[in-house]
Amino acid sequence: MKISRDTVRRVAELARLEFKEEELEKFTEQLGNILEHIDELNELDTSQVEPTFHVLNISTPIREDVMKPWLSPDEALENAPHREDDFFSVPKVIED
Amino acid sequence: MDLPFHTISEVSDLIKKKEISPVDLTEAVIRRIEEVDTRVNSYITTLKDEAIRSAKEAEELISSGKYKGPLHGVPIGLKDIFCMKGVKTTCGSKILENFISPYDATVTQRLKEAGAVILGKNNMDEFAMGSSTENSYFGPARNPWDLERVPGGSSGGSAAAVSSSLCFASIGTDTGGSIRQPAALCGIVGIKPTYGRVSRFGMVAFASSLDQAGPLTKTVEDAALILNVISGKDSRDSTSADIPISDYTVHIKDEIRGIKIGVPREYFIEGIDTEVEKGVRKAIALIEDLGATVEEISLPHTRYAVSTYYILAPSEASSNLARYDGVKYGFRVSDVESLMDMYIQTRAQGFGNEVKRRIMIGTYALSSGYYDAYYLKAQRVRTLIKRDFEEAFKTVDVIVTPTSPEAAFKIGEKTDDPLKMYLSDIFTIPCNLAGLPGISIPCGFTSGGLPIGLQILGKPFDEETILKVAHNYEIHTNWKDKRPPI
Numbered sequence: 161m162k163i164s165r166d167t168v169r170r171v172a173e174l175a176r177l178e179f180k181e182e183e184l185e186k187f188t189e190q191l192g193n194i195l196e197h198i199d200e201l202n203e204l205d206t207s208q209v210e211p212t213f214h215v216l217n218i219s220t221p222i223r224e225d226v227m228k229p230w231l232s233p234d235e236a237l238e239n240a241p242h243r244e245d246d247f248f249s250v251p252k253v254i255e256d
Numbered sequence: 257m258d259l260p261f262h263t264i265s266e267v268s269d270l271i272k273k274k275e276i277s278p279v280d281l282t283e284a285v286i287r288r289i290e291e292v293d294t295r296v297n298s299y300i301t302t303l304k305d306e307a308i309r310s311a312k313e314a315e316e317l318i319s320s321g322k323y324k325g326p327l328h329g330v331p332i333g334l335k336d337i338f339c340m341k342g343v344k345t346t347c348g349s350k351i352l353e354n355f356i357s358p359y360d361a362t363v364t365q366r367l368k369e370a371g372a373v374i375l376g377k378n379n380m381d382e383f384a385m386g387s388s389t390e391n392s393y394f395g396p397a398r399n400p401w402d403l404e405r406v407p408g409g410s411s412g413g414s415a416a417a418v419s420s421s422l423c424f425a426s427i428g429t430d431t432g433g434s435i436r437q438p439a440a441l442c443g444i445v446g447i448k449p450t451y452g453r454v455s456r457f458g459m460v461a462f463a464s465s466l467d468q469a470g471p472l473t474k475t476v477e478d479a480a481l482i483l484n485v486i487s488g489k490d491s492r493d494s495t496s497a498d499i500p501i502s503d504y505t506v507h508i509k510d511e512i513r514g515i516k517i518g519v520p521r522e523y524f525i526e527g528i529d530t531e532v533e534k535g536v537r538k539a540i541a542l543i544e545d546l547g548a549t550v551e552e553i554s555l556p557h558t559r560y561a562v563s564t565y566y567i568l569a570p571s572e573a574s575s576n577l578a579r580y581d582g583v584k585y586g587f588r589v590s591d592v593e594s595l596m597d598m599y600i601q602t603r604a605q606g607f608g609n610e611v612k613r614r615i616m617i618g619t620y621a622l623s624s625g626y627y628d629a630y631y632l633k634a635q636r637v638r639t640l641i642k643r644d645f646e647e648a649f650k651t652v653d654v655i656v657t658p659t660s661p662e663a664a665f666k667i668g669e670k671t672d673d674p675l676k677m678y679l680s681d682i683f684t685i686p687c688n689l690a691g692l693p694g695i696s697i698p699c700g701f702t703s704g705g706l707p708i709g710l711q712i713l714g715k716p717f718d719e720e721t722i723l724k725v726a727h728n729y730e731i732h733t734n735w736k737d738k739r740p741p742i
Contacts, residue, residue, distance in 0.1 A: 168616070175574060175619040176581065176599040177612055190674055191616060197675060198563045198630070201637055211635030212642055214465060214495075215691025215716075216452045221494050235358045239585035248584050254594035 162192040259284045260421040261739065264478040267424065268326040271318065278318070278329025282311035282373050285331045289375070289422050292742055297397045298407075298417035300336045301344050302376035307331060310373045317371070326481045328371030333426035335414050336377035337384060338469070339458040340364045347460050348380040348392040348410075351580050351587045351606030361458025362490045363427055363469050370485045378426050379413025382608045383577065384434055384462040386410045387680040388670065391610045396667055399442060400740035401706055405664040408438030408680075414472045415442040420742050425473040425482055429459060431466045432565050433659075433684025436696035439472050440659035440709020443698045443735065445726070446472040447479050450717045451691035452497035454483075455490030463572035464495070466565075466688045474736055476697060476727040480504035483719065499717055507720050508727040513547030515725060518652030522558035523683055529662040535700035535708040536658045539729065543656070546728055553652060555644040560637050561686040562678055567621050567634035568689075573611075574618030580606065613674060642690040649715050654725055657683050659696040659709035683711060693719045697726045698735040707735075 168188045172179060179187055233246045242249040259267065259281055270276040286304050293299055314329035339345050339357035341364075346352045360368065367374065381391040389397040389412025397413040399405040400420035407416040411428030415438035418426050428435040430448035439446025447470045454469045461467060471482035487501045519540060524533060544550045582588030582602035589601040607615070621630035648655060661682060670677040687694040692713050699710035710729070714722035730736065 163620075167620075171616055171620045171623065174623060175615050176578075176596075176603050177607075177615065178600045178604045179612075187613070187616070190613060191620075193675055194566065194613075194617060194678075195620075198567055201560060201563050201567075201633055204557075204560065204637055204640065206633060206636035206640070209636040209639050211632055212638045213635060215642065215689075216495065216497060218452075218495070218497070221491075223491075231358055236584075238358055239355055241582060241585075241588035250583055251592055251595050251598050254596070 163188060163195055260288045263474050264326065264330055264424045264481055265475065268328070268330055271329045272323055274319065278311040278314040278373060279308065281329065282307050282331045282375070285375060285423060292420055293422060295398065295403055295742065296400055296416050296420055296422070297395050298379055298413040298420070298422055299333070299376045300346055300348070300379050300394050300413070303343065303374060307373050307375050314371050314373060324371040327367065327485055329373060330424050331373040331375045332367065333375050333378045333414060333417050333423040334364065335380050335411050335426060335428045337380060337429055337460045338364050338427060339460070340374065340377070343377065345377065345460065346394070347384070348382040348394060349607065349611070350393045351602070353393065353587060355586050359458060362455035362492060363459065363486050366486050367427070375423050378411070378417055381410035381412065382611050383460070383573070384410040384429055384431055385573070385610050385614055387433070387437060387677055389413060390667060390671055391608055393608060398667070399664045400742045401443065402664065403742070405666050405706070406441065408441035408660070408664065410434040411446070411472060412438045415439055415444060415446065418442070418472045418474060419444050419740055425471050425478055427469055427482070427486065428472050429467055429469050430688065431463050431569060432688050433681040435470045435472060436684050436694055436709070436711060437660050437681060439696040441664040441707060443707030443738070443740070444472055444474055445476055445479050445695065445697050446470065447483065447695040447719070448687065448693065449483065449487065449719055450497070450693045452495055453693070453717065453719070454486050455493040455496045457490055457492040461576040463569040464576065465572060466569060476508060476723055476730050477505060479695070480508055480723050497717070502720060504719060504723055508723045510724055511547060512543070512725055512728045515548045515654065515721070516652040517543060517548045517550045518553035518648050518655045519550060520553050520555045520558065520648070520655060520657060522555050523657040527661060528658060529702070531702040532658050532660070532662060532708050536710055539699035539710045540656055542732060543725065543729055546732065548725070551652065553648045553655070555648060555686065557637065557640045557644050558686060561641055561689060562682055564634045564637045564641065564689060565681070565685045566617065566678055567630050568638065570614040570618035571621045571631050572618070574615045574622060577611070577615055610674070638689050641686055645690045645692060654722055655713040657711045657713070659683060659711040663702045663704070663706035663708060687713050692716060693722055695722050695726050697730060700735065701738070
């Protein structure tokens, strides 16, 4: 199943990515080829098969809701591209 | 001085007996890195001053009788996917080019506690996505056996460094073969432990249900030494298994008489390089001579593994890589008006093409209307693949296959065709899907002088048996004595 350029644009939007026109053509083709190959999974009847979400037989480990020391605010902000006091500063949200 | 060409076992013996100093050892390796790594490009970051300091500390402790164990004072590398406090962790990406980890990964911490000297961060495919290390933002690493060829990936820098004696070991990661395949292409040992055996805390996530950390070394015994240090439950990783670890070096020397080896017919298909197949069959024959019994088995769903993986791994990656948005760390575009533009442009400029491809596949496979047909379907096929192994392990103890369908290919040979590149992992992927341990060891060379790798897969948490078979084979051959020309 090949994929349309429109679908690629829509998926890019969901993924917060953007492609230039020249890239879009190549990407659409590559993605299409990959998805076409992946379609072979439809040869298998999996109607009676449970999915494997986890290879290990474990359940979610739980702990007491007790605060433990970890990074200080300064350490956490060390790599901030823009910092204002104890906050990460970002451009404003513009409503369309 | 030929110190860098030894194994961990050999140098740690000398260190313990105080016949060599960790400082001299570290300086010797650093000198070799300076001579050789401009050609191999196996390191993204080298930590010369810190390493010498660490080595001096080791020397002081050891001379005052406080010897910590076989890794004390031994210089090793870390794939640049493991956080190390105060050091850049780039994941081979522009988007983390200047990111300095504020904490140590559990793997890093355990190695430091064992007294290892960390030489630097090894080159890798961006975010561990690739089979050649050509997807690194910092340029490809090269195969020491032929610098025009790839070292494999995504732990290609780790493999190239160990193979050219630029460290005694490196810790890599393996999601679809990224430890085993580069180990095979570079003629060294690489083991991917059972999923859950080694903590993933502080290891940048690619596909959380598949990723595992493991050592790349020159010998099987060295790999066992490292596994001893890095394995074990970690409360900071909820997927780390609460299963006790043994000393992996204890039983590797036991005989393998009576061990049952399964050889799956689906791994000996058309398309494998004939010399690779020949090398692997010869290795199986030797293992049989050592007393193991060999039988042909079937893993019927093998051919669907690549497709299954290329839905599941990208899906998990699309979620894990959503955090790279320019807000809290890493690359951020300047000159944008809105938050949305910042997200989009940061990611469009910060990620390489392979990463974008996989994020797109994953986003598509998880999106509304496609989730059942792709992601859920793949998880069901994953069950079938896992069951194939469970069935096989009722009659055999380990499964032996080629690691890679071919020896190292030329740089640039597969970059135009992503699908072609994906098929390099055809033999390594099933084991990640099933969560099993797998090791690759050298089993010969092609007529062109390129290494061939043999893969041994085991039952969950049975690293001991695969190490034993691997070690027994290794000591009856001389492959590890041959060095790359560099």
